[in-house]
Amino acid sequence: MPQGAPADGASSADGASSADGASWAAELEWKSPSPRLRGVRRAQLAAATIPVLAIAAGTGAAASGAAVGGIASVAVLAGAAILDLLLGRRVRAWGFTERQQDLIVRRGVMFRRLSVIPYGRMQYVDVTAGPFERAFGLASVRMHTAAAASDARIPGLPQAEAARLRDQLSALGESQATGL
């Protein structure tokens, strides 16, 4: 993951759309998840880092003295800082847009994905909010089709926006429904 990332890392969010060149995707009006999603990812990273940090510092210090413990914890913190930067780029890469007959979702920095999902193919929508997302007042919306590979998930929407999108999607799905 780290290789190649710095090369086009300078303008990741804009890069994602400008890389599409003068194509139709760039002309769409992309909506983004709430900036608070950055906070959610940071909190999740911190929650994962703390136990690792404790173990690294503890075992390092117990095995070969305080200095090694210090070095181990610095290494863990540095790793977390790099991950944090990468997570930030990934948060900025999310985008979605509601067209007349389909929803478009884009995601990813290294492996970029752009999905076009017609409303008529929708089976159901679900809105989920994990503990971290809830703490930041956010929720994820996911639109399911009969194809397992369809990838229509939008994380980090403000809860009101998530509810609006859910209602919008289910109304559109209802009116444009088709079979399998």
Next chain:
Amino acid sequence: MTSIGDNPPARPPAPTPPNAGAGTSALAGGWERLHPLSAVVRAGRGTLALLVVMAVSAVSRNGSGTQDLVRLGLVAVVLLVGLVSWLVTRWRVSDGVLQVDTGLLRRSSLRYPLTQIQAIDVVRPGLARVLGMAELRLRMAGAKGSSGRLAYLSSVSAEQLRARLLAMAHGLDEHEPAPPERPLYQVDPKRLIASLLISGPAMALELAIVVLVLVALIKPGAAGAVLASGATAFLGVSSALWQRFNGEYRLVVAEAPDGLRVRAGLIETSAETIPRGRVQALRLVQPLTWRPFGWCRIEVDLAGRATGGRRNRAAKRAGRALLPVGTLAQAQALIERVMPDVPTERRRPPARARWKAPLRFRHLSYGLNDRYAVTVSGRLRVVTDWVPLGKVQSVRRTEGPLQRRIGLASVHLDTAGRMIFAVARDRDRSEADGLLASLPGACRAARAGETGIGTGRRRF
């Protein structure tokens, strides 16, 4: 399941019991029971295994009398459980829904709307064939293996019920006789055996056996250890091969107005009916080792999980074969029957795709017309996938880091199938963008055209 097997609890009778089936064991309200010997067949495999164990121990006089008693007790318990399950299970067809009630302590009532059937299979395991019984399986579109089973019915009533359910699924009168069918081809058993012997997994297995024999000749002591270390892989591959052989032996494909009939099987036979318009994707596979003989294989993908309790993962991944092995001419004739007017023109990816996919590049291409998309890929084997545009659920463009460096992108066409996915790999980015812009509209148009044909009903 130790309590007494009472009659099923009284249920309010259906408002309009059609009572059409000429079942031997009809209950009130149009309900019918399964075949009374179902318990025997269900217990069959375990019982046979136990009998073999008992015979062996009786011959070698190792087992004591109490051990035999315990085994007999086990058989009795299995039979009793089967008997209770038979007593509490009943089914009926009413208002276009197949209803199956079962369970002693936890009653469950399952309903299968016939208009949503993806396929109907009649399966006969070896023991059931001896006793003239068959299992009916309904494949539904649900995501989580929601397939209906009626195990077991008598062979005759299973056939009748299949015809009746299919007629109802197509919106016809339920007493409409099954339409005549026209056999398309039969697979030659000799060719099937030969093709399996030179298929990838079998070649690996044969190589392993040769190595094992060599080891045993050179150093007899080591052979046991080698065998023990590879035993699970060995068993897995051979059982997958056996299941493929058993499932595709004497495979016959027949065409009837209500769909394709696929019959096959050596010991366990199955007769599958795939109604028209249910095919989500077709795949043509040309393995490297088959190419000198000009053989190929065609697999079909439907919505919903593949049924079949004991098929293992390798067998499942192989997919349902419509043509286990055949010539390219046979394959083309079959594709023409299932998907008329598939695109013939193929577009190659740009030459720089060679850097990203050196092995695949030779085969990569895709084609498109207003009804179907076709993609070709594969490293050693050549894999061609056809997808009806009317079945496409969503369109995706993916770009990996390497692809982005050289301006390539892949376009995926997602369908409700489980195994076959059409991907136009490593296209020029602007071409991928063009596809992404035009495909949703093309799929909508194809979908609209599709509903116009046939019975005029909403098709799944």
